[in-house]
Amino acid sequence: MNAKASHIKIVDCTIRDGGLVNNWDFSVGFVQHLYKCLNEVGIEYMEVGYKNSPKLLKNTDAAGPWRFLNDEFLRTVIPEKKNTKLSALVDIGRVDENDILPRGQSLLDLIRVACYIHQVDEALELVQVFHDRGYETTLNIMALSGVNENELMNAFEAIASSVVDVVYIVDSYGSLMPSDINALVEKFQTHLPNKRLGAHMHNNLQLAFANTVAAADKGVELLDASVYGMGRAAGNCPTELLIARMKNSKYRLGPVLDMIEKYMFPLREKEEWGYIIPYMITGMLGEHPRSAMALRNSADKDKIVDFYNRLTAPKASGGNSED
Amino acid sequence: MNAKASHIKIVDCTIRDGGLVNNWDFSVGFVQHLYKCLNEVGIEYMEVGYKNSPKLLKNTDAAGPWRFLNDEFLRTVIPEKKNTKLSALVDIGRVDENDILPRGQSLLDLIRVACYIHQVDEALELVQVFHDRGYETTLNIMALSGVNENELMNAFEAIASSVVDVVYIVDSYGSLMPSDINALVEKFQTHLPNKRLGAHMHNNLQLAFANTVAAADKGVELLDASVYGMGRAAGNCPTELLIARMKNSKYRLGPVLDMIEKYMFPLREKEEWGYIIPYMITGMLGEHPRSAMALRNSADKDKIVDFYNRLTAPKASGGNSED
Numbered sequence: 001m002n003a004k005a006s007h008i009k010i011v012d013c014t015i016r017d018g019g020l021v022n023n024w025d026f027s028v029g030f031v032q033h034l035y036k037c038l039n040e041v042g043i044e045y046m047e048v049g050y051k052n053s054p055k056l057l058k059n060t061d062a063a064g065p066w067r068f069l070n071d072e073f074l075r076t077v078i079p080e081k082k083n084t085k086l087s088a089l090v091d092i093g094r095v096d097e098n099d100i101l102p103r104g105q106s107l108l109d110l111i112r113v114a115c116y117i118h119q120v121d122e123a124l125e126l127v128q129v130f131h132d133r134g135y136e137t138t139l140n141i142m143a144l145s146g147v148n149e150n151e152l153m154n155a156f157e158a159i160a161s162s163v164v165d166v167v168y169i170v171d172s173y174g175s176l177m178p179s180d181i182n183a184l185v186e187k188f189q190t191h192l193p194n195k196r197l198g199a200h201m202h203n204n205l206q207l208a209f210a211n212t213v214a215a216a217d218k219g220v221e222l223l224d225a226s227v228y229g230m231g232r233a234a235g236n237c238p239t240e241l242l243i244a245r246m247k248n249s250k251y252r253l254g255p256v257l258d259m260i261e262k263y264m265f266p267l268r269e270k271e272e273w274g275y276i277i278p279y280m281i282t283g284m285l286g287e288h289p290r291s292a293m294a295l296r297n298s299a300d301k302d303k304i305v306d307f308y309n310r311l312t313a314p315k316a317s318g319g320n321s322e323d
Numbered sequence: 324m325n326a327k328a329s330h331i332k333i334v335d336c337t338i339r340d341g342g343l344v345n346n347w348d349f350s351v352g353f354v355q356h357l358y359k360c361l362n363e364v365g366i367e368y369m370e371v372g373y374k375n376s377p378k379l380l381k382n383t384d385a386a387g388p389w390r391f392l393n394d395e396f397l398r399t400v401i402p403e404k405k406n407t408k409l410s411a412l413v414d415i416g417r418v419d420e421n422d423i424l425p426r427g428q429s430l431l432d433l434i435r436v437a438c439y440i441h442q443v444d445e446a447l448e449l450v451q452v453f454h455d456r457g458y459e460t461t462l463n464i465m466a467l468s469g470v471n472e473n474e475l476m477n478a479f480e481a482i483a484s485s486v487v488d489v490v491y492i493v494d495s496y497g498s499l500m501p502s503d504i505n506a507l508v509e510k511f512q513t514h515l516p517n518k519r520l521g522a523h524m525h526n527n528l529q530l531a532f533a534n535t536v537a538a539a540d541k542g543v544e545l546l547d548a549s550v551y552g553m554g555r556a557a558g559n560c561p562t563e564l565l566i567a568r569m570k571n572s573k574y575r576l577g578p579v580l581d582m583i584e585k586y587m588f589p590l591r592e593k594e595e596w597g598y599i600i601p602y603m604i605t606g607m608l609g610e611h612p613r614s615a616m617a618l619r620n621s622a623d624k625d626k627i628v629d630f631y632n633r634l635t636a637p638k639a640s641g642g643n644s645e646d
Contacts, residue, residue: 177536178537205567205568206526206529208529209528209530210529240603241529244528244603253631254632257600257627257631261627261628277563280563281567284567302584303584308576308577
């Protein structure tokens with residue numbers, strides 16, 4: 001990586017984005033070991049789950065506790081806070097702002113607000129609330145590959161005058177190439193010169209790491225990753241690759257390998273994510289992976305020729321981040 | 324990909340490089356179906372094996388026929404030649420030039436000579452022989468990540484005045500980043516302005532596709548790939564990704580998916596390649612994957628922490644391409 005490691009901060013999303021794979025069924029021991037490892041690696045943020053509200057969502061009963069983080073519960077999991085800060089993600093329309101305590105009463109340091117481009121104004125209102133309660137904030141604009149120029153310019157205007165600390169470029173469908181990332185980062189830098197940037201990539205085309213590196217080389221500061229790439233469908237930029245290739249590194253690889261050996265290998269036997277052809281196909285088509293996820297849960301999971309023929313006839317669209 | 328598809332030619336290496344995984348144990352039906360698919364996709368070259376000589380190698384008995392291609396046998400496999408040309412790779416010190424028939428008597432169109440930097444003169448002598456027998460030729464310089472500037476400049480001088488058609492940049496250990504590829508391509512273009520270039524990447528750091536795209540965007544013409552990424556250790560740039568992302572494409576994805584569904588999924592159940600942590604570690608360290616391959620063949624195959632600690636204490640080196 002050309003980028004100096006010094007300006008970079010990593011946000012490990014294993015629990016939050018990985019929870020979309022296993023319905024947040026991580027044991028407390030798993031999360032505690034990950035927190036210990038990330039501290040030893042020197043990673044700056046751990047996104048420990050969603051802070052959405054169960055009353056605003058359907059089908060919530062079976063979900064693990066990392067889907068609806070409870071501040072008291074979190075204190076029992078992490079009785080002693082170390083250097084790695086804690087983050088939670090919220091979705092527009094799924095979070096009750098009254099659930100977010102003032103920062104002084106919570107273990108969380110960072111609240112990230114995920115939205116689609118048409119929800120930016122609503123998202124910035126939430127950002128203002130969380131900012132006023134003392135949190136660091138980010139705005140994560142999803143599904144950028146399908147956004148038109150006019151929408152984006154309007155969003156930039158609102159964002160530029162907001163209090164948000166960091167604005168994320170999110171390749172929700174894993175459809176972007178490094179050249180796309182370069183162009184997007186330049187555009188964000190031009191129109192949001194007073195904002196720090198972040199990048200969250202998906203691995204449908206085996207480009208999550210390359211795209212994250214492209215972003216970092218352009219000056220993007222917050223880099224999302226997850227251990228062994230665990231995340232919805234094709235997963236994310238693998239934390240271990242970022243660490244392995246960080247020049248003049250302040251990070252240590254050993255503890256990530258320990259987490260992979262002890263926890264991720266056994267988990268990958270039970271749960272599926274990564275470079276899997278149906279996810280490649282939705283990535284290539286710039287679509288939400290839901291059709292591919294349904295295929296992988298069916299008896300036809302390996303019928304990729306039929307799947308491709310089906311998807312290249314009609315076309316699906318949109319959704320929300322937790323879908 | 325920024326690069327126009329028009330200047331690009333793909334060399335599918337599934338049989339040749341994939342043979343390093345399964346000791347070339349591909350059935351005739353497998354190879355025939357692949358040849359049919361590559362023709363339907365519109366891929367320009369199929370590297371159907373090695374043309375080394377069994378008398379120059381040890382431990383050859385169990386190897387499948389694609390390790391020591393026989394021209395008569397090849398005619399029985401491919402009785403009717405179509406648009407996709409056929410290629411074979413040879414290694415310095417392992418090929419008997421008398422085994423290579425004049426092109427008019429062979430199904431092969433392209434002979435590629437693999438060598439390390441110190442073997443370039445010897446390799447160019449072979450290139451001259453094969454060129455004189457009517458073949459297209461390439462020179463594939465392996466393990467470029469460890470080559471010093473002076474060696475490379477001497478090699479360029481010899482190559483520039485040779486008859487070789489295409490010079491390959493080979494990331495044997497899968498240790499290079501897109502920025503490294505950009506710099507290497509520029510250097511090759513500066514010093515070999517009269518030669519076309521090729522790229523052969525390995526996937527240890529999940530960068531084989533990104534690096535191949537980086538090369539193509541810089542003007543590299545011949546792109547090596549293999550179906551479902553099958554190749555030694557971490558494997559190669561997946562053919563399906565190149566096809567999926569080729570702009571204004573002359574290629575069709577469907578037949579690659581058919582090959583994957585019918586042949587590669589079942590094969591991957593029996594044989595192992597791809598993003599596997601020990602290969603990530605050798606890639607990160609810029610080493611030949613042999614230590615990781617040995618680990619994966621042992622009872623300790625998932626003991627990645629011990630493996631990493633062991634490799635970061637002392638250091639191994641070099642080897643030859645078929646090792």
